[in-house]
Each structure stands twice: as C-alpha cells, then as structure tokens.
Amino acid sequence: MDLPIFINGLLPNTRDIREGKDGGSRVYIKIEKNGEELFSKILTSDSEGKVELTIPDTYAGANILLRIRHQWYLGIEANDVIPDFGYFYTAKIQHDFTNWSDSPSPDPEWKSEEEYIRASAEKNLKVRHYRHKNWAIRIIYYSVMVLAPFVGLVMGGPGGVTIGFVVAGILELISPYSIGIKKLKRRK
Numbered sequence: 001m002d003l004p005i006f007i008n009g010l011l012p013n014t015r016d017i018r019e020g021k022d023g024g025s026r027v028y029i030k031i032e033k034n035g036e037e038l039f040s041k042i043l044t045s046d047s048e049g050k051v052e053l054t055i056p057d058t059y060a061g062a063n064i065l066l067r068i069r070h071q072w073y074l075g076i077e078a079n080d081v082i083p084d085f086g087y088f089y090t091a092k093i094q095h096d097f098t099n100w101s102d103s104p105s106p107d108p109e110w111k112s113e114e115e116y117i118r119a120s121a122e123k124n125l126k127v128r129h130y131r132h133k134n135w136a137i138r139i140i141y142y143s144v145m146v147l148a149p150f151v152g153l154v155m156g157g158p159g160g161v162t163i164g165f166v167v168a169g170i171l172e173l174i175s176p177y178s179i180g181i182k183k184l185k186r187r188k
Contacts, residue, residue: 002054004086005029006126009119010045011070011093025070025093027051031082033062060084090123092116141174
C-alpha cells in the first residue's frame with residue numbers, strides 16, 4: 001500500500017503561457033532513512049496551491065525534508081519523520097518585505113492568514129481520510145467501555161474496584177490501536 005504526501009497552503013500555479021514559465025511554489029522533497037537517500041524531487045504546486053504524490057509504505061519512519069520557495073515570499077523548511085499513514089503539511093506563505101524596492105506589491109488576492117486557515121482545515125480532512133482505523137478493536141473498545149460499569153455494579157465492593165482497574169488498563173493498552181495511532185503487526 002502506498003503512503004500519500006500532501007502539501008497545501010502554497011501559492012497556486014499561474015502558468016504564464018506567453019513566457020512558458022510556471023508560476024507556482026517550488027517544493028523540494030528529500031526522503032532519507034538510515035543516512036541513505038530514498039527519494040528526491042522538485043515539484044511545482046498545482047492551480048489550487050497543492051502538491052500531492054504517493055510513496056511506498058516502506059518509507060514510513062523515514063526522515064522527510066521539505067524546502068518551499070516562491071519568488072518574493074519567505075522560504076519555508078521543514079524536517080519531519082513520515083508517520084505510518086502518510087505525510088501532510090500546510091505551508092504558511094508570507095511576503096518577503098526585505099527586498100521591497102525590487103519586489104512587486106503583494107498579490108491582493110493572497111491573504112496569507114486566511115489561506116493558511118483554509119489549507120489547515122483541508123489538510124486535517126485528508127489526515128482523517130488516510131489515517132488507518134482498526135474497526136474490530138474499536139468495537140471491542142467501546143463494548144468494554146459500556147459493559148465495565150455494569151460488571152462493577154454486579155460485582156460490587158473491592159472486587160468491582162479491582163475489575164474496574166483491570167478494565168481501565170486494558171482500554172489504555174488498546175486505545176492507540178483503535179483510533180489508528182498504532183497498527184497491529186501481523187505475522188506472516
């Protein structure tokens with residue numbers, strides 16, 4: 001199964017057909033694991049200000065380096081580890097005022113804070129879409145959660161308290177698996 005890489009919040013690609021140039025943000029992606037380079041590519045954002053691609057699931061746990069550049073805007077660099085459900089990043093593009101005499105005025109349509117909030121919400125939807133959920137363990141989790149008070153009520157006294165602690169411990173152990181933070185390892 002492939003893992004998604006989703007980067008948004010970039011400046012949209014406004015291809016200038018007359019000059020034959022791409023106008024979107026440039027994104028350099030480099031993936032390394034144990035000092036070995038696995039993947040390296042320079043991409044340009046699409047017309048919606050996004051970059052999407054897939055990588056092999058064996059890259060989970062590898063380091064990913066992002067460098068985002070756009071002329072007249074501040075560069076962004078991020079260095080993270082790829083989770084087992086894919087990598088999602090929202091860039092916050094800001095105008096570079098240090099070279100104001102040379103740079104054109106900021107695009108009046110580009111409102112960096114509003115775009116960042118919109119892009120973050122879109123990224124969160126993608127994360128929920130791709131995150132693994134183990135429904136069998138989730139059903140067990142909620143069943144135990146609902147039945148535990150009744151078992152404690154029937155048992156009563158010190159036995160009920162002991163069972164309550166055991167049930168709470170079991171729920172604490174399986175909850176990361178039920179919400180998709182961890183995956184169960186299957187034996188081959």
